[in-house]
Amino acid sequence: xxxxxxxxxAFCIVAAGLVMLYGPAYIELARTVWATDEQGHGxxxxxxxxxxxxxxxxxxxxxPGVPAQFAGWSLxxxxxxxxxxxxxxxxxxFSISSQIGVIAxxxxxxxxxxxxxxxxxxxxxxxxxxxxxxxxxxxxTGPLKSAVSAVASNLLYSLGYPVGRSGVVMTVxxxxxxxxxxxxxxxxxxxxxxxxxxxxxLMNYTNAKRNIALALLLVPTAFVANIVRVMILVLVxxxxxDEAGQGFVHGFAGMVLFMVALILMxxxxxxxxxxxxxxxxxAQ
Numbered sequence: 001x002x003x004x005x006x007x008x009x010a011f012c013i014v015a016a017g018l019v020m021l022y023g024p025a026y027i028e029l030a031r032t033v034w035a036t037d038e039q040g041h042g043x044x045x046x047x048x049x050x051x052x053x054x055x056x057x058x059x060x061x062x063x064p065g066v067p068a069q070f071a072g073w074s075l076x077x078x079x080x081x082x083x084x085x086x087x088x089x090x091x092x093x094f095s096i097s098s099q100i101g102v103i104a105x106x107x108x109x110x111x112x113x114x115x116x117x118x119x120x121x122x123x124x125x126x127x128x129x130x131x132x133x134x135x136x137x138x139x140x141t142g143p144l145k146s147a148v149s150a151v152a153s154n155l156l157y158s159l160g161y162p163v164g165r166s167g168v169v170m171t172v173x174x175x176x177x178x179x180x181x182x183x184x185x186x187x188x189x190x191x192x193x194x195x196x197x198x199x200x201x202l203m204n205y206t207n208a209k210r211n212i213a214l215a216l217l218l219v220p221t222a223f224v225a226n227i228v229r230v231m232i233l234v235l236v237x238x239x240x241x242d243e244a245g246q247g248f249v250h251g252f253a254g255m256v257l258f259m260v261a262l263i264l265m266x267x268x269x270x271x272x273x274x275x276x277x278x279x280x281x282x283a284q
Contacts, residue, residue: 025096028092045194079100082097083098097127125198132190148223152230155227189223193222197215203269207276210276214268229260
């Protein structure tokens with residue numbers, strides 16, 4: 001439902017402009033970055049962000065039109081400049097991140113600051129779909145993979161399995177396994193952090209201390225979940241062979257990663273609830 005005065009012509013023009021401006025960037029993302037295991041979460045983040053904005057449509061539509069002209073136009077110009085730089089220099093991070101500013105500026109121009117206060121989380125959530133810089137990923141992923149493989153190998157060895165390790169290469173019996181970026185990298189932690197943020201938003205928590213504590217605890221939670229994933233792959237390979245470890249089970253281990261992280265997040269949330277009240281806001 002939309003107000004009787006809803007301007008469909010303006011909406012269609014704006015929507016068509018966004019499609020023309022960002023359509024090529026999304027096509028390129030779908031062909032390259034989002035087709036990889038490491039950053040395949042991008043389309044899901046985009047879909048969830050769109051859904052979050054859609055579910056707030058009635059609240060935004062009910063607002064009086066009090067445009068923030070100066071802030072809106074300033075943000076729009078800066079965002080479009082960032083988009084032009086990104087497209088012309090083939091910096092996908094710039095072109096995609098500029099979309100957040102463009103959308104925010106449009107809400108400022110049509111509805112004002114109150115609209116941004118309602119939609120701040122969906123716009124913030126879109127940050128998680130921006131491809132991370134390769135230099136940052138490479139710098140952080142290496143130590144993370146080494147740490148995950150070290151902990152996993154030590155745990156399995158203590159359980160009596162013939163597990164050895166050389167860097168990020170693990171040996172179990174006659175098999176060798178390389179701990180890949182998708183198994184223990186920065187991107188998986190980034191995705192799990194997004195999952196936690198979404199959980200807190202859907203639970204309508206307003207206690208800032210509790211939200212910050214849970215967000216910080218999601219980092220070691222993601223680390224533990226990655227260890228569990230690697231251990232499962234090693235055990236499957238050891239008991240059922242290399243083909244089993246590299247086949248369907250390898251993909252299923254990715255689901256296990258998120259299931260383990262979700263369970264740990266719920267447990268941490270319950271523990272935090274013993275010390276910090278939830279202070280839920282009323283569902284809208």
